Amino acid sequence: MGRRSSWLLAALAVPLVLAGLRLADAEPGWLRGLEGRSLTLRYGLRGPLEPSGIVSLLMIDDRTLAEHGRWPLSRRLIADAVRRLAADGARVVAIDLLFAEPEAPLPAEVADILDDARSRLPRSADGLAVRIDRLLETADPDGTLAAALDSTGIGVLGFAFGFDPDGTAAAGGAIPDALRNAAFRVVREPAIPDLRDGHPASVVVPVPVLARSAALGHVTVRIEADGVLRHDQSAIRFGDSWYPSLPVEAVRRYRGLDADEVALHVGHGIRFGPDFVATDRRMRLPVNHYGPRGTIETRSLADLLAGRLPPGSYRGRIVLIGASAQGVGDSFHTPFGRALPGPEHLATVIDNLLTGRTPKDRSALLPADIAAILGGGLLGAALGSALAPMAAAAGTAVLVGGWLAATAVLFAAADLWLAVTSPVLAAGLGFALFAARRSQVGEQARRLAERQRRNLMRYFSPAVAERLMNSNRPGLEDRIQTVTILFVDLVGFTGINERLSPREAMDVLRGFYGHVESAVLDRGGVVDKFLGDGAMAIFGIPEPAPRDAGDALGAARQIAEGMAEWNRELASAGLPALTVAMGLHLGPVLIGDTGGTRQFTFTIIGDAVNVASRLESLTRELGVTIAASDAVIEAARSTAGGAAIEGFVELPPRHLRGRERPVGVWSWPAPVGTAARPGLLSPPDQTR
Incomplete structure (x- = not known):
């Protein structure tokens, strides 16, 4: 059974259990207590009612x-009250x-004396005779009340x-x-x-x-x-x-x-x-x-016994x-x-x-309660599974609020005591279960995406990896864009490679790659690919920016200036010093992926790539570290100012292999024996 099926069964189990408890009238005490409190709230919303007066x-x-x-x-006084009420017409x-x-009667001797005195009174002593009769009644209070009840029959x-x-x-x-x-x-x-x-x-x-x-x-x-x-x-x-x-x-x-x-x-x-x-x-x-107290007409029994109430x-x-x-x-x-x-x-x-104003028996409303519980649970689960968390929470709140309002209105208008707690609980738990599942699935998807992004970034630049993650295609859409290209080559590595074991050679290359990667990524570029003992970096992906050329020049100088420290590490390992050669050019390229139907590689294609590669090769002929085209220099100077091209010197235009037109070339540092043109900063001394 899949995880989705398990969640679905759990979401269905909640309303089914609650409906079963309601059907069997077997809700636990805490659930009955909550339902009772909900009824108290409905009474408060409805307010008092006028009694019938019966x-x-x-x-x-x-x-x-x-x-x-x-x-x-x-009980003699209760008997008096019963007679008075019967005489007043009470049903x-x-x-x-x-x-x-039993209520204690008068002693028999006292009753005999009173009875004898009553028989001896003259007719003129009617008032005293009545008082003696009342005293004689107290001789048997229970009998007096029984006689009153029996005679009135009410x-x-x-x-x-x-x-x-x-x-x-x-x-x-x-x-x-x-x-x-x-x-x-x-x-x-x-x-x-x-x-x-x-x-x-x-x-x-x-x-x-x-x-x-x-x-x-x-x-x-x-x-x-x-x-x-x-x-x-x-x-x-x-x-x-x-x-x-x-x-x-x-x-x-x-x-x-x-x-x-x-x-x-x-x-x-x-x-x-x-x-x-x-x-x-x-x-x-x-x-x-x-x-509240006193809603039913209430009077004091003292008023009835004293005759202070109106007849009828x-x-x-x-x-x-x-x-x-x-x-x-x-x-x-x-x-x-x-x-x-x-x-x-x-x-x-x-x-x-x-x-007939008793609230409708909850047994008679059982079908409605069961429907509300099941419907609430299913709707809550549907909202939790179909909508985003905030929207699902709002929808569930509207669902619950609507049911609360409906039950309050029906209670006030028709004395219908419909269940509130179980339907609300079913809806809330249904929403919570599927919202939790949605959150869990989202978290799993996020972790998977992050893991895929990290894996992609092991083989692609961060920008390319991000585009691959967000692309609906297996690869990337082709597009033409102006970028700045930097080619880097580790000069002299081939000569020492034959003296190194494969593992040692890989360690040297990894150190070099890390050095290049740090310089490029620190300035917003991407390393398109590592080419044996070299690399190609691109500035302007995924979107071009005015500072791309200046950033590319800065990255190239950072690579060159960092070679001294890296060479010290090589020397400590008993290896000879190495130098680096770099070429830069700016121009339009086609950005996309190439390869077969199942395996591809991201790259850029265009004349600008070839020019940058030729400029990197030209450094050997010129005896310099960096060779940049005039397009790169002009773009860097116009956006970042003279500081971006400090140390670069302009050389005569050169014909590059495969191109008809010459390319303006700038070097860093100046070739040996070549003076900087007026108006440009002289390059620092550098020993190659």
């Missing part, structure tokens, strides 16, 4: 305790208080399940008698229900007399791993039965449905008569939070009684704040169920 809260607050003296509040009264222990009481911290304990103990009639009667359950949250380990129920007088619904709350409350556990399995939440039971009573008309579809949702409310596989109902305040409503006094009751962290009272959470869930 549900109201009556809270046992600090003022209630101040007026009635103690906590827990006497359901849900009580978010756990009456797990009550729903809460009970609570207890879970071990790890959520894995099996159901503990026998089912209390109070729960015998509280479970769902109609249950459609899969062969293997999803119980990954574990069984409850215990249950806290109201005292029997109260449990028999009202409907029951659990008030157990299970918060997310990050501490935020986003779901309501609409049903919990305990033993072999499933039990509804208090909001579910309150809605059933509000709609006037018999227990047989409510069906639990385990892993899917709850049917209320003709209406179906979807949940996730764990029977969790997503909660559409309306806003609760007509046709569901009223939820709970506690919010300091140090009493519970509160939760929601997308709108950290102190939402537990009763207000339950009231919000009831309103969601009644209005």
Whole structure:
């Protein structure tokens, strides 16, 4: 399997794994936490919503305790509140208080004395008789509340399940008698229900007399791993039965449905008569939070008990009684704040169920989530592989930003909770994988090109090597260009070569080649080729420059002046001194490559090459080191001034072999016995 295939499989694996986790509802905790935070952000972008007004809260607050003296509040007062609410037209009264222990009654002796006193009062003492009746009611507070609930028929009481911290304990103990009639009667359950949250380990129920007088619904709350409350556990399995939440039971009573008309579809949702409310596989109902604390209409229970509320305040409503006094009751962290009272959470869930404003169950949106994850991963990978890194990053950012905007709009407009984290993660990782691959391929290509450039530069000049690297052809395009040509020959090498071994001869040549190369490259020229014990250098490749002629003359003098030091090295090796001869000419040449179809060499062709070669040969006849044409001298003087030709002397024009016209010749130094022409600097003394 190739590297490209491996990268492709890795890029496909990321969205496939994320899609599989989403499909199985098995995302790890950190991924669920990120998704939850994204939902919190969407709530913030959407802002608060107005409740329907069907549900109201009556809270046992600090003022209630101040007026009635103690906590827990006497159940006689709760009974009074239930009667008042029934008289005011409330359709359901849900009580978010756990009456797990009986309230202590009056001693029997005190009750007998009060009852005897009540029977002896004259009719004129009606006020005192009423007060005695109220005292007698406190003899059995539980019975008083039970009587109020039973007579009104509108009550729903809460009970609570207890879970071990790890959520894995099996159901503990026998089912209390109070729960015998509280479970769902109609249950459609899969062969293997999803119980990954574990069984409850215990249950806290109201005292029997109260449990028999009202409907029951659990008030157990299970918060997310990050501490935020986003779901309501609409049903919990305990033993072999499933039990509804208090909001579910309150809605059933509000709609006037018999227990047989409510069906639990385990892993899917709850049917209320003709209406179906979807949940996730764990029977969790997503909660559409309306806003911060106090968004649901809230009043003090003290105002109801004191008769300070207008008549009809609760007509046709569901009223939820709970506690919010300091140090009493519970509160939760929601997308709108950290102190939402537990009763207000339950009231919000009831309103969601009644209005149908629950966020669409994520199970129902599973196909859209899977498509977003797979599409995001593939598009991110495509952008990372097809575009340059910056363009791919910008494209991926636009892709992610578009999905974030779409999910925020759909949540605000249609209560659609579409997945954000997994699609964004798939797109980001897809882009990152292919961007990394593209970067790796680019780095490999860069290293290969650099290695090829270094290899080419071993056999070609840097400029030629660069052109070869950038050419679309195997060779170079032919073109005519004016250049300055320098021919260099190592005089006397042939004479000593027969005394040297091949290795010694190669060492001498390599030293000479290095000397020539340094002088030429230091001045911007290129060594076209080494010719046995000589070399040809070119100035003006790849593009001609005004200083080419001056640079060529400077390189020639540097080679000549450096021979003294190199000869000292030869002398230390027991070898005789060598001299150098150079010829320079400037003119148009054809630049290109020549050779066969598979092997070629870069070179220049033209009369200017022949002239430079003839001038190099002329140095032997003249007895000089450098022979330059007047074209080179004039070009150097016009662009670099007199310093460029310092030490050169003009000689009479000479006829060169193969040419009809004579060529103006300048030498460095002057031939022995030849005086410099007036106006030119005399050459320095040099011993040849």
